[in-house]
Amino acid sequence: MIAILQVVLPIFGLILAGYVGRRSHCLGEAASFELNRFVVWLALPSLLFKATATATWAELWQPGFVISVCVGCVAVFAVTVLLRLRQLRHLADASIDGLSAAYANTGFLGIPLCALVLGDEGLVPAIIATLIVACALFAVGIVLVEISLQQAPSPWRIAARVGLALARNPLVVAPLLGAAWAGAGLALPLALERFLTLLGAAATPCALVSLGAFLAQPQAGQRSGTAGLVLAKLVLQPAITGLLAYRVFQLPPLWAHAALLLSALPTGTGPFMLASFYGREGGMVARVILLTTVGSLATISLCLYLIAR
Numbered sequence: 658m659i660a661i662l663q664v665v666l667p668i669f670g671l672i673l674a675g676y677v678g679r680r681s682h683c684l685g686e687a688a689s690f691e692l693n694r695f696v697v698w699l700a701l702p703s704l705l706f707k708a709t710a711t712a713t714w715a716e717l718w719q720p721g722f723v724i725s726v727c728v729g730c731v732a733v734f735a736v737t738v739l740l741r742l743r744q745l746r747h748l749a750d751a752s753i754d755g756l757s758a759a760y761a762n763t764g765f766l767g768i769p770l771c772a773l774v775l776g777d778e779g780l781v782p783a784i785i786a787t788l789i790v791a792c793a794l795f796a797v798g799i800v801l802v803e804i805s806l807q808q809a810p811s812p813w814r815i816a817a818r819v820g821l822a823l824a825r826n827p828l829v830v831a832p833l834l835g836a837a838w839a840g841a842g843l844a845l846p847l848a849l850e851r852f853l854t855l856l857g858a859a860a861t862p863c864a865l866v867s868l869g870a871f872l873a874q875p876q877a878g879q880r881s882g883t884a885g886l887v888l889a890k891l892v893l894q895p896a897i898t899g900l901l902a903y904r905v906f907q908l909p910p911l912w913a914h915a916a917l918l919l920s921a922l923p924t925g926t927g928p929f930m931l932a933s934f935y936g937r938e939g940g941m942v943a944r945v946i947l948l949t950t951v952g953s954l955a956t957i958s959l960c961l962y963l964i965a966r
Contacts, residue, residue, distance in 0.1 A: 665958055675869025684870050692867035702831035704857030708780040709835030721906035725916045726786050729898030730794050733889050734759035748805035753932050756798045757945045758889040762925035763787040769861035782915035784832050791828050872947050887948045891956045895921040914964045921956045923949035
């Protein structure tokens with residue numbers, strides 16, 4: 658238990674530091690926004706590019722891991738959307754709720770967690786999971802929202818909107834460029850490698866402090882059904898993913914442990930940003946992010962305990 662606390666407490670301590678800093682006004686109103694921009698556009702892309710640029714194809718090709726993570730995400734997303742539609746929710750709101758229940762915070766929380774628990778080898782599965790969440794799952798959410806908001810939806814317009822959103826996402830572009838660099842057989846120059854290392858090292862603390870500052874901001878307007886989304890994210894998704902990783906595919910320990918940890922993460926900020934972009938009510942999404950982040954202290958600790966055993 659002491660070993661688990663030594664891993665978990667620094668992570669949540671940084672989130673708490675951002676939360677307290679914002680609440681005490683040591684950090685200004687724009688702190689979360691500006692830190693988030695720094696992480697998304699500079700620090701985290703540097704970390705992702707370096708990790709994939711120095712990886713081999715054998716390390717990246719893990720179909721069992723990909724299927725386990727994808728099925729866990731898609732199952733929770735699909736069930737949530739269908740249940741919301743049966744409750745006569747608008748498809749746009751149902752899609753955002755589905756993302757709230759399935760969109761794990763793999764970028765801001767998963768990458769530093771895997772690095773701390775599994776070492777540098779844990780970065781590769783965290784990056785693959787980030788691509789699955791940020792590319793595939795997020796794209797599905799955008800498609801459904803676009804369909805629901807267009808009276809005569811054009812497939813070309815939807816495809817263009819999705820493609821543009823993904824092409825402008827540095828968390829998607831950076832690892833793909835790194836994979837292309839590795840595929841070309843190029844070695845990173847020493848100066849570039851040191852630059853990426855220094856910049857990437859800032860990703861973890863800044864991302865976690867930014868998340869804490871974001872959670873400290875009050876959000877108005879909350880619909881019912883928050884508890885179900887929280888349980889789906891923290892209980893159902895890791896249960897499905899863990900069953901597939903450990904029992905069905907019997908993945909190597911590194912990949913099975915990473916799949917379980919990444920599926921037990923709290924909801925990321927992607928659904929909130931999507932709700933804001935399309936002018937949908939974002940209070941419920943913000944509440945889910947807050948509650949899953951707090952609740953993940955218990956679920957991640959439980960996962961670490963199971964991994965240790």
